[in-house]
Amino acid sequence: MALTFMSLQELIREDFLTCKICYDLYTVPKILPCLHSYCQLCLEPLVRDGGLQCPECRLQTDVPGGASSLKTNFFINSLLELFQIKHNRELACTVCSDAQKILTATARCLDCKDFLCQSCTQGHCCSRLTLHHKVVKLEEFLAGEYDAEMRLLQELCCQDHQQEALRFFCDTCSAPICRDCRMLDHFQHKVVSMANAVQRERPSVEQLIDSLAGTITCISEQEKAVEEAIDKLKTSGENIKERITKYVDDIISYLLAQKEAVLGELSAFLIQQMEGCRLVKEELQSQRDKAISTREFSQRVLYVGKDYEILHLEGMIRNRIQELQTYIPRKLESQIPELAIAWDQPEMLSEAALFSLVFPREQPEGDLETVFEPDSEASASPSEESEDDPVLPLDSEEDSCPNCEESAPDIPDKNPSCCSRRSKRPKRVCTFEVDQCCSQAKPNITGIAVLPHAGGILLLDQENDEIKQYSAGGHFQQSIPLPDSDGVFCGVSVCGDVLACSSDSFLFFLTLEGKFLRKLLLRGSESSYAITSYEDSYIAVSEGTLCSISLYSPSGHCMGRVAPTGYHGGKFLFIAVNDWEEFIVSDFIKKQIVIIEKSGLILNVLKTSHSLLTKPFSVCVDASSNIFVVDQLKVIKLSPDGETGEVVLSNQSRLKRPRVLAVDDGGRLVLVQEDGYVHIYCF
Secondary structure (H helix, E strand, O other): OHHHHHHHHHHHHHHOOEOOOOOOEOOOEEEOOOOOEEEHHHHHHHOEOOEEEOOOOOOEEEOOOOHHHOEEOHHHHHHHHHHHHHHOOOOEOOOOOOOOOOOEOOEEEOOOOEEEOHHHHHHHHHOOOOOOOOEEEHHHHHHOOOHHHHHHHOOOEOOOOOOOEOOEEEOOOOEEEOHHHHHOOOOOOOEEEHHHHHHHHHHHHHHHHHHHHHHHHHHHHHHHHHHHHHHHHHHHHHHHHHHHHHHHHHHHHHHHHHHHHHHHHHHHHHHHHHHHHHHHHHHHHHHHHHHHHHHHHHHHHHHHOOHHHHHHHHHHHHHHHHHHHOOOOOOOOOOOOOOOOOOOOHHHHHOOOOOOOOOOOOOOOOOOOOOEOOOHHHHOOOOOOOOOOOOEEOOOHHHOOOOOOOOOOOOOOOOOOOOOOOOOOOEEEEEEEOOOOOOOOOOOEEEEEEOOOOOOEEEEEOOOOEEEEEOOOOOEEEEEEOOOOOOOEEEEEEEOOEEEEEEOOEEEEEEOOOOEEEEEEOOOOOOOEOEEEEOOOEEEEEOEOOOOEEEEOOOOOEEEEEOOOOOOOOOEEEEEEOOOOOEEEEEOOOOEEEEEOOOOOEEEEEEHHHOOOOOEEEEEEOOOOOEEEEEOOEEEEEOOOOOOEEEEEEOOOHHHOEEEEEEOOOOOEEEEEOOOEEEEEEO
8 A cells, every 4th residue: 555655647547547558548458368467459450360469478369359359458448448548647627617617626525536625625625415425636636546445436337337337246157247137137147246255255355365475486486596597508508618618729739749749859860860871972972983993093004004004913913992892881771761650540531520519318208218339430431451361360460569669577467458368269160141032132241149058149230221140050941021210220139038129219029029019118219229138137228428338128118327427528339248248338529437336336448558348339248257359350358357458359350350259058149241141259
């Protein structure tokens, strides 16, 4: 009430009585379901195809009858009436004024709603009919002192009976009515007084209004959370920019320092070698000059000299010539330098991004799944090289660890992570070519799995959308067609009696005969995901740049997620799991092997800087938890903890390089090559 008394005119004009479209006082105000009001004439141009969109909140409202069919805002109308009465400061007496004589009003009767001049005011107060009416001074009335009383005395008249005020409420029709309406059209309806109806409905309306406080608080908290998220986003963005800039600056400084160092070393080496070559050259030139001079002098003596002169000098000439002929030139210790670049792998610049953004995502409702992505090198065009045996076991010093030298037996090994005791040489027991007699295109094997207990081998042929099944001896048994998919299939695994295959962002579940069971959407947005299985319990999915692993039961339920603590910025590719439920994954970006517990604890990280690894690709484990890794043109065998390892298979032909591998129940290593040949080894 205090706020109303202070400046009701200006407050009402600005906040309630001004249309937000025409910015003038309302004329026939219409209220929308969103409680925003506008002039009827302002709303009519906004009606499109029987619909109207609120200009402020954009709420769409159906108005088949046009803007005129909307409810009239009687609340605004009543305020307009009050405002317009007080807005005219030069008010005339409405009782005695006529066209010839206009008397200025000095008072207002709140009951009669008449403006009174001084004479009419005195008469109004003396009349028996108006003796008890409340007459107030015009100045006080215009100042707003009686606005509350005016609001109480305001009445809305019935549209059907213009002289009757709406004083009743029909519960049957849910509409306000006048006295005549009650006696005529609503005689048999349930009718209550307007005051009782308001008193009945007021508590529920007040409760609804009070409930908005919680809604406003919740929205404010969410707004605050969004502002905090924006601040964090800006801070994170700035931090990433600074880190990238600093990293690139450090790399540039490092490269420039390396450039200056190697150029300085090269310059010093060239100066030393050039000086040695110069001395040898000068000595050779001196000897040549001596030989030429001796030859010219001897020829002159021989052709021009007298007999006794020739005989006199013959001994000296002979001795000099023999001395020149016995000259042995100084050995030239010249070394031609060659350049070795540690990062001389152009594919690192074209295939793997130096920087990558990791976007953690919430686990969405339902189960998610993925597919693995073959290494880009694996699909590169092979070069013409030697036609050696497809994959050769190591049997020469060239295949041993390059970082180790033969040392005395009593000198301990200072780098156990680089070399280990030589295991038994692998023996190839079987070789066969992937069958393509029934295939439309040349097979492209991107996934491998073994059938537990049966000893069979499953090869996923991405090119022909099928799984080829072979016996343990390499005999073709059947082709299992893959279900329809918009993407390409990459990974395959067997979990109990369920066959799991990954295609783009989906994991398909099939029977061992190839009957479709279900498919799940995988987490993340990778183009492919690698999969493996732990016994008959679950299928593990490598989730690429999320650097995490999701576990799914054969029935398709998500059983959990393995997220390595503090591990970011990589891209998980191939995955294997040992009997201790430790996960071994190859990181395509960081080019390393990560060994992770199911709890997410990182047990070991095998980096290229202190191991045999250069570019790890496919991985698998045997019954003893030894790790086998395809690394470019070789296969590396690592101990379960990854601390020791050795190259067990190697080949210099890109055409025949290893691609994917697995270990069957008999401990035999099954290796698929780039050229489509499959080799089985036992150790």
